Amino acid sequence: MSLGLLTLIVLGLAAFGFLLGRGRALSSVKGDPRALHSLPAYYGWSVALATAVPALLVLAAWLFVQPALLQGQIAAQLPADAAGSTDLAMADLRRIASGLDRLEGSLPAADLAALTQDPAALRGQLASAGVALGAEIDPAVLKAATDYRAAATRGQGAMVLVVALIAAAGFAIALWRIRPDLRARNLVEQLTTLVLIGCSLIAVATTFGIVASLVFESVHFFRIYDFGKFFFSTTWNPKFGGGSDLGLWPLVWGTLYVSVIALVVSVPIGLMAAIYLSEYAGRKVRSFAKPAIEILAGIPTIVYGLFALITVGPFLRDWFAQPLGLGASSSSVMTAGLVMGIMLIPFVSSLSDDIINAVPQAMRDGSYGLGATQSETVKQVVLPAALPGIVGAVLLAASRAIGETMIVVMGAGAAAKMSLNPFEAMTTVTVKIVSQLTGDTEFASPETLVAFALGLTLFCFTLALNVLALVIVRKYREQYE
Incomplete structure (x- = not known):
């Protein structure tokens, strides 16, 4: 299931929860909204927010954490000569995995499995599919790419299941709690405040993320290139391969x-x-x-x-x-x-x-x-x-x-x-x-x-x-x- 479809399902369930929650609140007082603590719409919003917000937060966290965990798991399978260029090897690995995803829709499963055992033939098929690789495919990298692809598929399936369960649980619990004396307006306003605070922190978190990425890679650069030459030299002459x-x-x-x-x-x-x-x-x-x-x-x-x-x-x-x-x-x-x-x-x-x-x-x-x-x-x-x-x-x-x-x-x-x-x-x-x-x-x-x-x-x-x-x-x- 694609990310967009999963998001639409969660939002659709939240919209259905709004209508059902509002209707349940009105039916509990026989259609007289004056007997409710809050306006009927607040009861609907309490169900919609309880359905969508936790599920979408888990979805966002999953999308952020899973790639890092997969890279740490798969990097151990890379050949020893790639230790100094792990990022480059991982880039090739991801290109191979994405190419296999493209080929999956156009080749029988048996042919695709055979290609994974023949790196040279696979490289030609990937080139015809628009996936360019700079060098020959190392068998160890190919094995790591297939494992990466399988782990990513399992992770995506687990993500769909967990997000769907959280959305359904939030929907059921919020709907079960609806009663005339429920302070729905207070709950909605508190949750809305938390959502607004989270949105305001996105800019702060983005700034910290930008600075952290620059600092991390700059430290990596100064480990392999002299600090004094960078800041005190008056010559700019990059040469890929050394001697810059x-x-x-x-x-x-x-x-x-x-x-x-x-x-x-x-x-x-x-x-x-x-x-x-x-x-x-x-x-x-x-x-x-x-x-x-x-x-x-x-x-x-x-x-x-x-x-x-x-x-x-x-x-x-x-x-x-x-x-x-x-x-x-x-x-x-x-x-x-x-x-x-x-x-x-x-x-x-x-x-x-x-x-x-x-x-x-x-x-x-x-x-x-x-x-x-x-x-x-x-x-x-x-x-x-x-x-x-x-x-x-x-x-x-x-x-x-x-x-x-x-x-x-x-x-x-x-x-x-x-x-x-x-x-x-x-x-x-x-x-x-x-x-x-x-x-x-x-x-x-x-x-x-x-x-x-x-x-x-x-x-x-x-x-x-x-x-x-x-x-x-x-x-x-x-x-x-």
Whole structure:
């Protein structure tokens, strides 16, 4: 039974429990809802929630725990020469198991059993089914894959049985407890509160999961690659197979260079647009201009990348780089920075506009009463009052620029080097994270695991910017009545 069908069955049983619970509550008082402690719907919800919530929680926990248990059980069967690349062997094992699942529907059981005894023939059948394997199938890995597939099937059957029993038990117990004096509303509200708390903790748990995965794989990387070379080398030259130079600073330099150019473009334009919209524009102009600017935030970054590749890059090359003798490539830091700056304009303008509008009108009126002009009021009253929030908006835009990938890939190229020439091709941390994890590579190699160290570095950098923005906003924010 598929996961989707099992979920639908549980939800259908919960919906049936709602109707049956509501009807049972009304029938217990002969159709007079005034004799019930709670509204009839609460009795129905008590049955529905008791049916669905425990069963779905067990289902989610099972889906999370079972793969880890299976991997620990099957990893012991892998050949000894795969001990240093367990993750790669497990990846091949899962591909073989999924390929066997595909072949099961198209081949007789006897033929499928024969294939599991012939690794070479099985590899050809898997290739024809769209499952690509990088090397010949090791008989031990094939045996582990068949055991993995059988264990996964047994685990899925046990999961269906346990979830169905829990749902049925919750349905029966909740329905049996229905009586007129049952405090159904209190039960439903308490259970709903727990569900809401669980939903709110998902974001926290996800954050901890992301950090834990980055830290775990980064520690693995630093066990096989020197810590000092990564943080103090100025050379980035990965070579799959050994002999790599994985220095961090060329990528950091490209990231900061592109981000600074983007902020130089976006901050003045965005801030001036926010001042105009909040202080000078009429209602009709504002109602048109503000949504028009914010449309830029909804354009996919791949479209910005195409714009950089086709339009901005050749323009800068033909009109600036070549005439000045600074380069002949359309991929450059300036190209990516300009396009990324255009993308960041709505981030700066919208946040700054909201912050400027939050300054009380009484401060403006007081300035006008002292004889100041509108421009003087903006410069000497409004902007100083809104400055902490504007700084926070700029820092948040900077963190957005640091994490951008597609514009850099298509606009700045992939050359990892340190140069002051803005018309040369460079790259960023995010681009190299993608490139190191793309393709059929050995997951246990430092050339692949370096992506996690880069990701952890980038995470710490953007986290520091976001924390700094929050500190500035909270420390210097004025509280107006």
